Amino acid sequence: MSTENERRALLETLAERLPERGLQGRMLGGAEPVLWIWHPRTSRQTIVLATQSGGGWLFLWSPDGQENADDPEVAADTLEKLLSQAA
Template sequence: MASTYTGERRSHLEALAARLPGQGLASRMIGADDPVLWVWHPHTGRQTLVFATPSHRGWLFLWSPGGQGKADEPERAARTLRETLELAQPG
């Protein structure tokens, strides 16, 4: 059974995904009932999964290592993701 938030979660992730190419990033939506966004930097090869989750202050994007951004600011989140994937050290 799909989460009651699936439609809204998918909408936020799609808004973020639409802005990623402008930051030089690529992405793919994965997971049917509980979608997440797989994001990678084509030049560094670094990647992360982005989750969209409701919080008491609205929806948030969460990614590793320790990143987050407001879902109502997808352009800013896309820039922060690019910075993270450019600077992240291989683990």
């Protein structure tokens, strides 16, 4: 699988876990996709990147967010906590 295809597959897997946590997401970009995630109630949002690191992949987002892409459930839970907080 190419790097671009693997990146897209990881982000799509994360995106599938968002609705059950009250979050919404949309894939953006072409060859190097990113995932735009927002919380409809708080209007908080972030962009998630998938990048190679060592022998695996990481999800990265602002501010200072990072989770191993091997466990999208943990990443989705962390993003829910971040975006559920009132601004």
